[in-house]
Amino acid sequence: MSVKTDHRHLYLQVIDRIKKDIEQGVYKEKEKLPSEFELAKQLGVSRATLREALRVLEEENVIIRRHGVGTFVSSRPMFTSGIEQLSSVTEMIRQAGRKPGTIFLSSSIQKPTEDDIKRFQCHKEEDLLVVERVRTANNEPVVYCIDKVPCKYLPKGIAYENESLLEILHDEANRYIAYAITHIEPLGYHEKVSPVLQCEPETALLVLKQMHFDENDEPILYSIDYFKSDKFSFHVLRKRV
Amino acid sequence: MSVKTDHRHLYLQVIDRIKKDIEQGVYKEKEKLPSEFELAKQLGVSRATLREALRVLEEENVIIRRHGVGTFVSSRPMFTSGIEQLSSVTEMIRQAGRKPGTIFLSSSIQKPTEDDIKRFQCHKEEDLLVVERVRTANNEPVVYCIDKVPCKYLPKGIAYENESLLEILHDEANRYIAYAITHIEPLGYHEKVSPVLQCEPETALLVLKQMHFDENDEPILYSIDYFKSDKFSFHVLRKRV
DNA sequence: CCCACCTTAGATATCAGACATCTGATGTTA
């Protein structure tokens, strides 16, 4: 029995439980789940709660429901980990089974540009911390990162040289990044970035320009990440509307 | 009053109705919606059905619900039209307010490659129709498209030169593309594609390699689209998990 | 006057049980 009492809403726990069961093969692809009545009894929740969870799972394309027939595991249960899931570069490298590292290039306090003022909805005289780093995987440079964050969100004198900025913001500043609006651009050659990443002439870069927000929709962090295209692969599930 | 009787499930109609109301400004950003009890009464559905709809809208980041407080329109109600929404190139150009056109390059029947066999889970001797086209916006070339589709999905002797392939598949072959798994890659220069799209040397390409599926998860269409990066902008909402 | 505590109204979260409707399978009959 777990120590941590789960204060999260029931339907969320049900979602996680079902997802876990699918991932662990309790229910296999295309397989029929128990009936709602049965499943609700098994999980110890009401049918209404279970149905809210199933509705979300259906929307996420994890299951398929057919009126009068049953509920089935989707044939391609997408826990995607596609680009629509936001994770730090550190997490991405770690998830690829490699050792993340950081080469610290520069850090300075700057006044916001016109675009920054719009992005952060901040004052003209607001101070921004601008950090430039190269992220490495197994000591090989793979991403060039520029991060901008208003100083007011950061505690004084922290060491931002060694860790994921998202983690720092969470641990030190108690700011949890909940989502980001990301623009995706290709880049053939960048006279500053490409040499640093040791790019062959034919190796293009994928640029993600990301505005990060916290749970209260406050703009916290703006980042520009240059990914070496032969080291990262991005995919996304696109749904027709 | 609309003629078409809506046979779709109630909760779906409720979702659409609420989305429409938000889009049309009936409920504004950050504004509080009526209580579930009140809203259910207004819409003429039960609270349980309304709650299923609200749960989905919450998951889609259209609304925010706070226990004991109320339901609010999200501060940035994302009907994103980001990359996670699949649309044909034709639709994309049209949505940008420009006139879509097609330059037909080639069309041939080919046997599948190793990768094609995996992708389509088809037989080695299956015939594939391969079409190469350049799509134009206001007569300016903007996308280079290669499409592969098993001949068995297409009726004989159709004119695929003028229209969206997705529309043809739907109208002529009664195959509705429901989603696609898309890989995103940058490309600096392509010796065949770049000249055709009249790319300046510094203009990179964004390549989308897409496997399209229908509602029954059958692989129908594989496409490779080369987008001129200065003519298209892609974005995506990335959520933390 | 202010702050800590209590109470309460109103909202969402969850529950229990019923009925409606759809689907697939089975059986029946012309």
Add this chain to the structure above:
DNA sequence: TAACATCAGATGTCTGATATCTAAGGTGGG
């Protein structure tokens, strides 16, 4: 054999109740 009728079981929807959370307002002691 084919069309129809029936039925079991599943999801869809409804009703009405209770539980829990939150914000706001009241209250009393300092």
